[in-house]
Amino acid sequence: MTARATTESPSRAAAVQKVVSKGGVEAWLVEDYAVPLIALEFAFKGGGAQDPIGKPGVATLLAGLLDEGAGPYDADGFHRALDEDAIEMSFSADRDILSGRMQTLSRNRARAFELLRFAVSEARLDVEPFERVVSQMAASLKREANDPDYVAGRVFRSLSYPGHPYGLPVRGDLATLPTLTRGNLIDMRANVFARDKLKIAVVGAIDAATLAGHIDDVFGALPEKSNLDPIASVSFSGEGERHVSQIDVPQSTIRFGRQGIARKDPDFIAATVVNHILGGGIFSARLFREVREKRGLAYSVYSQLVAYDHAAMLAGGTSTKNERAAESMSVIEGEIASLANDGPTEQELDKAKKYLIGSYALRFDTSTKIAGQLTHLQTEGFGVEYLDERNRLIAAVTMEDAKRAAKRLFGDAKLLVTVAGRPEGM
CATH class of the missing domain: 3.30.830.10 (Metalloenzyme, LuxS/M16 peptidase-like)
Incomplete structure (x- = not known):
């Protein structure tokens, strides 16, 4: 098969609908009823690069706590609620974004979107899960301290972008993890979780009108504007070393x-x-x-x-x-x-x-x-x-x-x- 023939496949773009809710929240939707599932992913601009100065790991810690108690549920209660309806939910942070994903059976969509709303807007950030997740992050960093792959990568990163947020470890540093506070997480959430830097995609057994209502419920009450620190463009350093x-x-x-x-x-x-x-x-x-x-x-x-x-x-x-x-x-x-x-x-x-x-x-x-x-x-x-x-x-x-x-x-x-x-x- 030639390259030209391969490019003449059915249009992927034609399958994507742009859904805008009454509250102005936009999502890209691909309707697919082959199986009764709904998959959603979203991302806010502003990941590890937005960590406070001297406190790498705040975005990662925040992502790790969004499903550790939210709304009326403590950590155990929230996970039980997910398990009862076979709802999958996770969150992560990288250099430039903080993202989340959810998958649910279509018959459980109302419950799934409700729990997602709790996680996004009402994560409790309680003391016990806070200390537990920080401890887990520290334990992981300790295990990797003598892992050649981790060491080579960490040194490479720090030398590539010295003095820049991209040169810092997204998952934090053993020396500074103990200094992270609940206040850091609250500030990060307030600065990053906003509608102007939000991107959403949904695939599965749900129509545009139904989705519009759900994304308004989950994201509509968020602030309109984010408050991100400006990140300077940076060139790669250390070539020849x-x-x-x-x-x-x-x-x-x-x-x-x-x-x-x-x-x-x-x-x-x-x-x-x-x-x-x-x-x-x-x-x-x-x-x-x-x-x-x-x-x-x-x-x-x-x-x-x-x-x-x-x-x-x-x-x-x-x-x-x-x-x-x-x-x-x-x-x-x-x-x-x-x-x-x-x-x-x-x-x-x-x-x-x-x-x-x-x-x-x-x-x-x-x-x-x-x-x-x-x-x-x-x-x-x-x-x-x-x-x-x-x-x-x-x-x-x-x-x-x-x-x-x-x-x-x-x-x-x-x-x-x-x-x-x-x-x-x-």
Whole structure:
């Protein structure tokens, strides 16, 4: 099947309705009555980047407490209420958003939306669950203190964006977790939970009119305007540097990266194709072929494009024997330099485009995945038409586009490299 044929699939955008409630709350809806389920996902702009100065982890802690007692229910009562009607609900925070998701049988939708309203607007933030969740966060951080993967990633993050919220740990820091207070959570909720930065997607057995009433009930009473701290745009730091964290383990975990290309940049789509050729593909990627198949240096190796609201990076990683860490990085840097200087081959470009086009459908094969994709699209600032445009944009990438994007993305091939282990020769 050719790339052109693959792009001529039924319109995904046509299946999406924009529902606006009487209170002005908007949601994207895909009606689907094949199974009697409803999946909802929502996101507020303002995640870990909005943590108070010196107190990383507030957004994560708030997300962890939204379903630990809300409205008339304490923590145990709230979880029992969810279990009684088989309602799934969870919340999380990343760099730029605080998000939630819910799944319910359609016959239980009234109860599910009621419990979601309690969690969003009336989370109790009681002392017992507060202390318990903080303790769980601390225990997790303690377990990871000597985990090479965690250490390499944490050091990589802090060196990539020093002095910037993106360089701080979203899940908090052992030294500062004890300083987090209930007041911090109340302030975070007041600043972030507002309708102007809210994105919602719903998929399943519910019509537009019914959904409009429910989203008004859940979100309609929230403040109209958020109160977010401005986040400065930041460039990637540390290219050309190597940092080793000594941990007595037989393998070294490596993280590497450099400045990336912003999500709305005209070259982002071409950069996506080029990154797939480098290390985004499963078996066809150069790094997989050169690092694993030809030399047996590592079981897995990858690269990815990371686009935040105010920064962008190319990032990757691998794990290898201590004595082969230097060799692994040499191969990785060589492949990056080769793509920067020469670009991909015609065959690589064709394979990458076909794979990226053909695999796009896998992001939409369940209700929860569809809701997640629609929410993600909204938080990135794209319209529903992008669901159809994306594959056409991939198919339109030319060799000239790929070489230009490779030159921009990989540049002089200098990387920030962080290693946790006992790497030899590094």
